[in-house]
Amino acid sequence: MTDKPYRAAIENYIAAHANPTHKFGHQPRLYALTQLIGEGLTYDDDVVFAAVWLHDLGVFIGHRPETEEALKTWDHVAYVTEKAPAILKEAAFPEEKTPAVLEVIRTHQPKDTPLTPEATIARDADILEQLGAIGITRALAKLGSDTRFCTFTEALHALKKHLTTLPNQLLLETSKALAIPRTKIMQSFIDSLETEGGKNLF
Known part of the structure; x- marks a missing residue:
């Protein structure tokens, strides 16, 4: 994706923060699934890419709380929706697409109701994972x-x-x-x- 350097920047950010290390693999697998699911559909792949790479930031050690008691009430989605805009800006991601990325992250869990094609694709992929x-x-x-x-x-x-x-x-x-x-x-x-x-x- 040489014409979209922000993709590499987002990947590199997650690679540096994924802890434990095995959690890194979820992101590329998830993105590959979205491409399978989304084949033939009309959607913004940039939005899906950014969302699936960032959506689990709040479950990484160093980002989530350290105590078991705090983890019981931890809202990792709220955490990443707060942090993502700055990360995307630093990566030079198209600013006008950031709200759509946040919407995908907000509704990526099975309990959620996705309201956009991008969110539906990402949520289905996360379930398959x-x-x-x-x-x-x-x-x-x-x-x-x-x-x-x-x-x-x-x-x-x-x-x-x-x-x-x-x-x-x-x-x-x-x-x-x-x-x-x-x-x-x-x-x-x-x-x-x-x-x-x-x-x-x-």
């Missing part, structure tokens, strides 16, 4: 770097919740088709984990 082999990997990685669950059983419960609730929240037909093999992988993993671990999974 929580399914399949990647979804399993991300959930298990949190055992060592996240306070939301500390045991394999808690991780298993999270995976079950993702499998039963997230696919039905996808909005676009392309996203729903992409979810099918991911849900099969996740169901197979859950079945195998329960068979092998049994009551001793812990």
Whole structure:
């Protein structure tokens, strides 16, 4: 993207701040998914790009609170919507597109209702990232770097919740088709984990 140096600037910012390091991979994977989902649709790819690269800044160590108690009420979306304008300005991102980027970030979670094509694409992509082999990997990685669950059983419960609730929240037909093999992988993993671990999974 030599004609859009702000893209490299945004990527470099996230690369420098992603902590733990494994959280960096979510952004390029997510953007790749938006391109698959958005094929044939009319939307502003700059807006989607900037939003998916910045949307999780508030979950990085160094940006989120350090205490478990503070994390329980932490609003990482509010944090990044406050920080993003300055980051985008520093990257020389087109200023007139910043409000659209913030709107995507504001409504990127499954519980949200996206109001723009860009937000719908990004939200569907973020849901897909929580399914399949990647979804399993991300959930298990949190055992060592996240306070939301500390045991394999808690991780298993999270995976079950993702499998039963997230696919039905996808909005676009392309996203729903992409979810099918991911849900099969996740169901197979859950079945195998329960068979092998049994009551001793812990």
